[in-house]
Amino acid sequence: MTKNPMPADWLAANRANWDGRVPVHVASDFYDVAGFVAGKESLRDFELAEVGEVGGKSLLHLQCHFGQDTLSWARHGATVTGLDFSRPAVEAATALAERIGADTARFVVSDVYGAVDALDGRTFDVVYTGLGALCWLPDIARWARTVAALVAPGGFLYLAEFHPFADTLAEDGRTVEYDYFHREATVWDEAGTYTDGELSPTAATVTVEWQHGIGEVVSALAAEGLRIDFLHEHDFTVFARFPVLKHDRVFRYPEGQPGVPLMYSIRAGKPA
Template sequence: MTTPPDAANWRAANRANWDERVPIHVAGPFYDLPSFIAGEDTLRDFELAEVGDVSGKTLLHLQCHIGLDTLSWSRRGASVTGLDFSAPAVDVASDLATQIGATTACFITADVYDAINALDAQTFDIVYSGFGALCWLPDIARWAQTAAALVAPGGFLYLAEFHPFADVLAEDGQTVENDYFERDPIVVDAPGTYADPGAPTTATLTVEWRHGIGDVVSALTAAGLRLEFLHEHNRGHFRLPAGLGVPQVYSLRAAKAG
């Protein structure tokens, strides 16, 4: 495989893009920060049911962005740590924690692949990864090894993610416009963000990767975790209407032996 020149500096390009997204996401209606501060929960109903009671548990959220999901788990009783490579995003998350009185929440700026060192090899009852995270990582095996190392004995990793099949579909949910089995870097040069496509931005280049569900499950089991369930859901994709009859998101839980 020949890596496109634009993909060679993927981390710097993606970080610059995400740094520039932060003020757009803070100000816009997509994340609706006023409603969140007032008490709105950002977690989906199936996430709450599948993760279960988090009271008194320690929870690490990898690639947490501005921390809304992280702090939603905090509101449900977990002691949470959020980690993201965007310093502006971490600053917003930390400020939100103060605003809502989340005294057991902390946020750390670090690349996900450096999480073990950044967290001093601390382990957590729950390692959580939310929607739209894995596509920014080139090496899913390394991600799985990192995440597994951060799970405490007897704990589990929980992943809720956009379904790779849905990602090959056009916005009509019917036309196939991408290759499910494409594993080369996907270089995109476009302004705006998913939260505001019309927003003026300058750091327009991003690099993404497509990971099949088989790739993800195989990587987690190879990293020593035991798959407890894999569920597919026909709703929840940010750009597809519900009820299409295709899997839009998936969720899984993988446990570490006690």
């Protein structure tokens, strides 16, 4: 973990960094925009199975980046709204929607905590949050309160995330090196982003992240009156996080060797 000084405004620092990532990501092989436009699925199989049929439903994607997952839900029949704090991301998402003819897709500029006001108090059948989102938020109780306000009666939140236990492991993927209960901000000052193997240069290099335990997330949702339909811990992940992992469509520990949870998913419903 780094020892860099905390910026005066964590939200502005993170936004500047993600603004800079947008053109790099849109042009990257990692996101393969051309393939997506041609019909490539960006959602993971387990997400599609756990969310279920979305045809005719309204779906809000929080922290949507430039909209590939949002628009994949639209392809499955949902009426989608994507929300992200990066204006360049929202502009890229809007352009992508036009390219694929997703005429009813809407994208809104806002940070998560301002989502209720940004969306004029509207509620949704499904509120979806995808991989790598919660680490950018300092206050999970406030996040859960926001989510609960955005879910329509009878609707649900679906969250898919990287498992926080995996964040305790050293680079070998075997040794516990970091504290699972670390809750202070971690400040990184690193050029580049995760696309295409090599780190691509970005001008704004400082980011601030937080770790949130499984119990913290579940308890925050339950405290807002959402019913936990399931919490699934997955023995796979979607990228080569550790060298020990073997790839067969997904990445997991070799058969016969001890493994740890690498991802998790939660569905939490709001009573009708």
